[in-house]
Amino acid sequence: xxxxxxxSANRGRHGGRISAAASYLPANPATxxxxxxxxxxxxxxxxxxxxxxxxxxxxxxxRLTGPSASAYWGRDHLGRDVFxxxxxxxxxxxxxxxxxxxxxxxxxxAIGIYAGxxxxxxxxxxxxxxxxxxxxxxxxxxxxxxxxxxxxxxxxIAISIPEIPRMVRLVRSVVLGVQQQPYVAAxxxxxxxxxxxxxxxxxxxxxxxxxxxxxxACASAIITSAVLSFLxxxxxPEVPSWGGMMADARSFFRIHPELMVYPGVLLSLLVxxxxxxxxxxxxxxxxxxxxxxxx
Amino acid sequence: xxDMTSRTPDSDMVLEVENLSLEFADRDKVTxxxxxxxxxxxxxxxxxxxGESGCGKSVTAMTIMGLLPKHGxxxxxxxxxxxxxxxxxxxxxxxxRIRGDRIGMIFQDPMTSLNPVHTVGMQVSETIRKHRRVSxxxxxxxxxxxxxxxxxxxxxxxxxxxxxxxxxxMRQRVMIAMALACDPELLIADEPTTALDVTVQAQVxxxxxxxxxxxxxxxxxxxxxxxxxxxxxxxxMVMYAGxxxxxxxxxxxxxxxxxxxxxxxxxSLPGVNARMHDExxxxxxxxxxxxxxxxxxxxxxxxxxxxxxxxxxLPQAQERAQGxxxxxxxxxxxxxxxxxxxxxxxxx
Numbered sequence: 001x002x003x004x005x006x007x008s009a010n011r012g013r014h015g016g017r018i019s020a021a022a023s024y025l026p027a028n029p030a031t032x033x034x035x036x037x038x039x040x041x042x043x044x045x046x047x048x049x050x051x052x053x054x055x056x057x058x059x060x061x062x063r064l065t066g067p068s069a070s071a072y073w074g075r076d077h078l079g080r081d082v083f084x085x086x087x088x089x090x091x092x093x094x095x096x097x098x099x100x101x102x103x104x105x106x107x108x109x110a111i112g113i114y115a116g117x118x119x120x121x122x123x124x125x126x127x128x129x130x131x132x133x134x135x136x137x138x139x140x141x142x143x144x145x146x147x148x149x150x151x152x153x154x155x156x157i158a159i160s161i162p163e164i165p166r167m168v169r170l171v172r173s174v175v176l177g178v179q180q181q182p183y184v185a186a187x188x189x190x191x192x193x194x195x196x197x198x199x200x201x202x203x204x205x206x207x208x209x210x211x212x213x214x215x216x217a218c219a220s221a222i223i224t225s226a227v228l229s230f231l232x233x234x235x236x237p238e239v240p241s242w243g244g245m246m247a248d249a250r251s252f253f254r255i256h257p258e259l260m261v262y263p264g265v266l267l268s269l270l271v272x273x274x275x276x277x278x279x280x281x282x283x284x285x286x287x288x289x290x291x292x293x294x295x
Numbered sequence: 296x297x298d299m300t301s302r303t304p305d306s307d308m309v310l311e312v313e314n315l316s317l318e319f320a321d322r323d324k325v326t327x328x329x330x331x332x333x334x335x336x337x338x339x340x341x342x343x344x345x346g347e348s349g350c351g352k353s354v355t356a357m358t359i360m361g362l363l364p365k366h367g368x369x370x371x372x373x374x375x376x377x378x379x380x381x382x383x384x385x386x387x388x389x390x391x392r393i394r395g396d397r398i399g400m401i402f403q404d405p406m407t408s409l410n411p412v413h414t415v416g417m418q419v420s421e422t423i424r425k426h427r428r429v430s431x432x433x434x435x436x437x438x439x440x441x442x443x444x445x446x447x448x449x450x451x452x453x454x455x456x457x458x459x460x461x462x463x464x465m466r467q468r469v470m471i472a473m474a475l476a477c478d479p480e481l482l483i484a485d486e487p488t489t490a491l492d493v494t495v496q497a498q499v500x501x502x503x504x505x506x507x508x509x510x511x512x513x514x515x516x517x518x519x520x521x522x523x524x525x526x527x528x529x530x531x532m533v534m535y536a537g538x539x540x541x542x543x544x545x546x547x548x549x550x551x552x553x554x555x556x557x558x559x560x561x562x563s564l565p566g567v568n569a570r571m572h573d574e575x576x577x578x579x580x581x582x583x584x585x586x587x588x589x590x591x592x593x594x595x596x597x598x599x600x601x602x603x604x605x606x607x608x609l610p611q612a613q614e615r616a617q618g619x620x621x622x623x624x625x626x627x628x629x630x631x632x633x634x635x636x637x638x639x640x641x642x643x
Contacts, residue, residue: 119366182402183410189360189402190395190422190473193387200421204412 031280034273041270045091052084055240064256073262076248086262088240092229093222093270096156100221101214103160108167109210113198115168116175126172129165137162141224145233155234159224163217170213174206181205208282215278219271226267242267308376309480309513310336310359315373315383317358327585328354330537330593332373336481341507341514343524343545345560346534349582352517355534356483358383359515360400361390377481396426399474403486405466409458415442415469416454422476441472445502464495471502478510485517500527521564525549530618533557536583536593543619553615553626555598558633592622600625600632 044051053070059079066074073082115122115129132140137159144158178184179202187201228234229243237244242263249259317329329351336342344352357363359375359382375382377397385393394400402408409418419438423429429437435454442450445468458466467487474482484503488496504527507514516528524531524545532542533556541554552558559578580597583589592598595605604624612620623629 182404182408185362186400186402186408186470186473187410187421188362188394189400190476191391191393191425192395192421193391196425200413201410205410207412 028280030276034276034280037269037273038277041090041094041273044087045094048084048087048091052087053081055081055084055088056238057081064252074256074258076245076259077252082245082259082262085240085245086242086266089242089245089263090266090270092152092235092239092241093225093267095152096159096225097218097222097270097274099156100160100163101218103156104163104167104217105210105214107160107164108213109171109203109206111164112168112171113175113202113206115172116179117198117202122172125168129168132162132165133169135162137220138224138227141228142231142233145228150234150236152235152239155225155228158228158234159221163221167210167213167217170209171206174209175202178202178205208285211285212278212282215274215281219274219278222267222271222274226263307338308335309338309340309378310515311374311376312355312359313374313376315355315358315375316371317354317363318369318371319367320369321367324586327588328368328537329358330588332534332537332539334532334539334542336513336515339507339511339513340529341504341516341527343516343518343528343531344534345518345521345524345531347519347582350534351537352519352534353485354537356400356485356515356517360394360398360483361385361387392426395422395474395479396477397479398481398483399477399479400483400485401467401470401474401487404490405463405470406490408470409466411458414455414457415461418458419454419469419472419476422473426477437476438472441476442469444475444506445469445472447472462495463491464499467491467495467499468502471499471506475506475510475512479512481513481515482507483515483517486519487516488523489518489520496523497526503527521560533560536589537585538593538622540594541619541621541623543616547616547619551615551619551630552633553619553621553629554594554623555600555625555629556594558629559597562633592624600628 057080059075062071062075062079063077064075065071065079068074071081071083073086076082076085111125115125140162141158144161145154148154148157184197184201187197192201225234226241226243226246229241230247232244232247235241235244237248245263246260249256249263253260312335313333315329315332316327319326319328332351332355334342334344344355346352354363354368358368358370361382370383373383377393382390382393409415413421416435416438419441420431420434423434423437424431427434439450439454442453447453447465447468453461453465458469461469467490471487482503487503488499491499500523503514503516506512516523518524528545530543531545531548532539533548533554534540535556541548541552541557548557549561552561556578559576562576563578565575578597583593583596590608591606592601595601598605600623602625612622613624613626614620615626
């Protein structure tokens, strides 16, 4: 397809950025595959009861037995169905991943834009951010998880808090750059100011990098939640989670390495897919790049 | 008072800038960016601010628009009256009402002056909806009229185009449509053609000149290109190192340059009759640093006509002819040194 064909094909498609981005995404096979895999994970999480059996039922008589018709991936040291636990574990990972991404984005963008627009408020906010970033995220998460009641909400909040400063820092730097753009001066010169200026001109132009950061936050939250489960903080051990499964499998790694491999591979695959999609999405959301054929 | 336009305040002036001085203060250094800048813009007039980069043209425009950062830039004296109202002592809130409604502005680089994430129609409508209580549909209709007015072909379909889908000249037309959507009294065009091809430049300048006539607005045209000035401006102000060194009707200044800097600019232009190996005459030296106040003539160190007296405290501006003012005390010598050839080719 020539450049001109692409331009004219593009011309018919003015129906908003999101739909334009959506119609453009599957253009690249790698993107389409990643999107498909993520969709599979989502379906798995939603329809877990239809796919798998009971993930918490203990059956000590069948402990550490191999694959069977009732448990496709065998059973763990308490005789629980590994396949069922892996399927249900995706719920925990996806829920935590996307919730953390959403929370970090909302708070990070709000604080980041404020920090970018206000000199004094920005200076204060950035020193707080510096202070928070000096503490290792995992330690902070463990501390919060230990302070609050065990549960998935606790895990989400505990992981979100260290993610917010990163988003703040990114958004602020992007806002500082966008403010220097001539189109912001042009918007001010037609009388736009205050919130409309932020909402219409500054916020939309921070979207690309924010989205990438959000996917990284999502991916790292999935890992951190697995780490927390592995360490035994956060949710209670019977709630199926990939991190918890790996913790359980650790003692039997020599004789039954597959117990570690199943959740490990799923975790890695999900994180990989989310990261790749983040990169692709940032390109897809940029109207200037939509003209080009492939991402 | 070293004030060039010492006539009494004139009610049919759209804009009167009086004795405007401005400095940029950093932590440890001060830059005296504007020094006693005075000029006025009459009804329906195109006035040009000419000078090289860093001479204060854009700063003057930004000051009038109130676009300079609040911290750092400090107006130390003067006023800028829009129909008698001092824009320098107007709250930001009020300025937002004035910008886009009573003063429009277009910028140098049309490639980056439009927001890449919004359609052209939305950006033109934004001006209208900001200042007029109209429905979305009515604003869009007006936006369409504006795109037609600035001669964008197939305007209806362009409304939904994104800026990157338009050429540079087209984008500058969109900028003009945005700036003029609310019929401002004054248009400030900051190097509107610098980033454009020569042919497109001419189209955009013609458009501005025609719109001035049709709408009856006044224009401040900022440029470093004497050719642009000669083409459209009624009057011109030559700026150097933060001061207006000479101002007057365009043809007067070209025919009778009365400042060493103006003369130097004109002689550095290649004429129509220039031969292949003719050397262009440059102005020796470089622009003075503005980190301290200069008492005498700012151009004296580079000026071939300068003498001891030029370095003494600022020479008074003198009126050579009706409305033609110069700060040069050697104006006659400058004029005599210019050959007719220099004058003619500057016009070309």
